[in-house]
Amino acid sequence: MSDERFDSTVSTTCGYCGVGCRLEAHTRDGRVVSISPAHDGPANEGHTCLKGRFAHQFTRSRQRLSTPLIRDPPLRGAGGEGFRKASWEEATALIVSRLGEIKAMHGPDAIAGLASSRATNEDCYAMQRLIRAAIGTNNIDNCSRVCHSPTSFAMRRAFGLSGATGSFSDVDHTDAAILIGANPTEAHPVVGARIKQATLRGMRLVTIDPRRTELADYSVAHLAPRPGTNAAVMLGLCHVVLRDGLTDPEFIAARTEGFDALEELLGAYDPGSVEEITGIPGEQIEQAAHIYGEAENACLFWGLGVTEHRYGSEVVQLICNLAMLTGKVGRRGSALLPLRGQNNVQGSSDMGALPDTYSAYRPVDNEQVAELFEQAWGVPLSRQKGLKINEMFDAAVAGKLKAMWIFGEDVAQTDPNVAHVTHALESLEFLVCQEIFENTTTAFADVILPASAFLEKAGTFTNAERRFQLVAPAIDPPGEAKTDFEIITTLSRALGHEMGWATPAEAMDEIASLTPDYAGVSHERVGRHGLQWPVAADGTDSPILYEHEFSLPGGRGRFAALPYKPPGDAADDEFPLILITGRRLQHYNAGTMTRRTKNIELQDGDWLEINPDDAARLWIETGDQISIRSRVGRIETVARITDRIEPGHVFTAFHFPEVRTNLLVGSSVDVNTGCPEYKVVAVDVRPISEQAARTPALAAH
Amino acid sequence: MRVTVDGTELEVGAGATMLEAIRAAGTDVPTLCYDERQAPFGACRVCLVGVEGAPGPLPACTTPCRDGMAIDTQDETSRRVATAIVELVLSELPSAPAPHTELAAVAAKLNVGTPRWPGPTHPVEHDERHPYLAFQHELCISCGRCVRACDEVQGAFALSATGRGFGANIAAGLDSGFLESSCVSCGACADTCPTDAITENTLLQL
16 A cells, blocks of 8 residues: 555564564655554464554664764773774774684683674574674573573474464463463553453453563453462473373374473462462462363463572472363464563574574584584584573683673663673673663673664564564664664674675575574575464475474473472562562563663653551552562562552563662572572662651551 | 366365366456454355356355356356456545455456546544554444454454444444453454455555
8 A cells, every 4th residue: 555654664573572573664765654564464464562662762862873983092991981983894893803812812702792682583593693603602692691591492302393382363262371481461462352352252361470560450260479489380280181181192292201200290289289389269279270271272371470580490480380180282272382581582592692502502512413514504502501691700700701792682771780791791800791771781791783674674583482573674784883784794794704694584594504493494485474483395384393393303292200499589578579570561681672762651660569567567658669688689669559460469560771670689690590589679669858857757557 | 076167077075166266277366354263144145146047246254165166267247246346435535445455356356447427425534543453434344353353363353243234344342442442452353354454554554
């Protein structure tokens, strides 16, 4: 349809959350003026949210980085520091010489890179190739480390592949669903709307969340566990399913292994015992287990409320147990659907931007795999696993890691234990940041490279359904800013490693040729409708995984007999409340983009949600300025009283650098993946006032 | 089952509507209140078609097919009624719909120019308080698409039909504007609106 208001309309894929809405971006005079949803988008089916549709004005913000910046004066910590504008040639020469010096003096393992889950598959693949081939180390990671790495780990353990077993459209073909630790009507609004519509049509929903989220109001049952006790909840559900004969013995016998050990473990998790651990009434555990177990088809959704825990990866394995016990996996309407946080959290890891694996999770210490890439890239490659994000910061503080290249991640705002991250960034000898805006992290950079937003670049994102989808530029990057693909390939050339691609499409051809799981992927084939991996050489894709067998040796899924263990932090006399963090509808993660749009008029700050009982005890009223103190940090914000959170728990978001919620989060991480425990932080909350009170007061309640 | 559209025979699935059969046959009838993302509503009567044996025109969007049905999209009575409806709709607007709107496209398809009927038009009433979404109440034709998008696609239940007869219109919340309603700013209403009665603020400033 032609439209007299627009110069051009470009079909692309949203760069906000992991739902992967297909969008039509309409431009006029070199700006995006409107975005509408593509009617044929498989994940969004003609719908999108206020972030995808409206939050695009940041692309032409006057604060966009439009030229390379170099620290001036060049000495770190010399005081009076600022940045001066520089040419690309000067910035490139500085990066090449400094990285060269550091590599010569300390070896390649003194350098590390972070790829970005906000960037395209081709950008991430190029970045890991630069770090591996041009630098010579496996010190490459990406921000999925801090969100869904436990999901990836656990699903590979249980089923074989790192991704959802089905598609979001399964929610239209299912009778029941359990939603665990996720608030999709705010964090993944289009999937949230799809789940809500399904409940209105009669789908029976169970929500498991310490907060009474919007979808909890649409649920048949809402289970509010104590933060950090998800494992006990899942074990309790499995116990009831087994006890009451709701399992699928044929499926268990034919397609799984490890059932006996699980059966033995489950004996201890009767509803009464689970109630003691989780605080959820035993009858609710029974009700939820029956809703799931009795449904012909049922889906399991989960978010970061499951993964960002000390035992997050184990809980995902326990979720997989429930699906296998009841045979509810591998068919339409019975899917396991992790709600991935960022637009390309799936893809950045798929592409091998990880310290231990090449594309499609093939280990770096596997001789055959390493040789394949050595042959393709024409350089020797390290067999030694690299550092994860949290280990990079530890190594920097210890003086072993000297240089980092951080691409599209504001680690100083979003990573846990901000004080430690800051110390690490200060300890580096050389830091390159590749960004679209200056942020908390770029303040520590030696060189800042101006990069491009998703509306300015070409490539593919892989959404939470394992679907490769095309990204196409609607507008040009501002000023001298370049696409990330051009920056990385050009820098790699300057560092002495020619990648040999002119376009992202050519990079995808290489990815396909070196990765059997993506063998049939090309930009042409991805087209308007996308391809869900694995994609065979003839282009056949896989909307449903594990229809006949699991992708593990023997084709059998693996039950995990993992007991409940307490979280890394617990409330005590000094820190009596448990803080949970999460997203709000109007903003997205560090807020770098959404705070620079009119979304700020809809929501201009963070606040702490607190139960009326706790508020009364602490003499706190809605609107009061409060202090939140944890074992590692202290922040201030305002309070809002709500009964949507249970007594003993408080909640806030992390979108505003003025609040810097992550100062409160300590160093506890998932035991298998190093994903931080953002969701259980013991805190002390108390009111503060601008001036010392001179008048004695009575309690407000 | 088998149906015939303008003489072409084709197979359609159980429960298919006449509109789906017409589109599957590669032909089309104009629609105003229809949006494939929503359940058929049948409010505008612009998709009327002739059906062999039926006493009068039938709305294609809400009428299910039955085996052996013969549909005539060129039926003269149906086209005459649809054209008159669109002309009446246009006669209530203070200005012609913008060229990019669905209403303008439907009017062009039915060759409806400036309406012949004088009389009152809707008073111009804009509400641009929301940062992204704007009401232009005078352009509302009461097709109900925005209300259904809000209910059936998003599930925010923020919009409702208000008034009656010539005064019929739409309102967010208790007619207090988007910001004071349960609106989640998804924009599905602006996306589906066939007249720009709800549109994007930024587009008004172009």
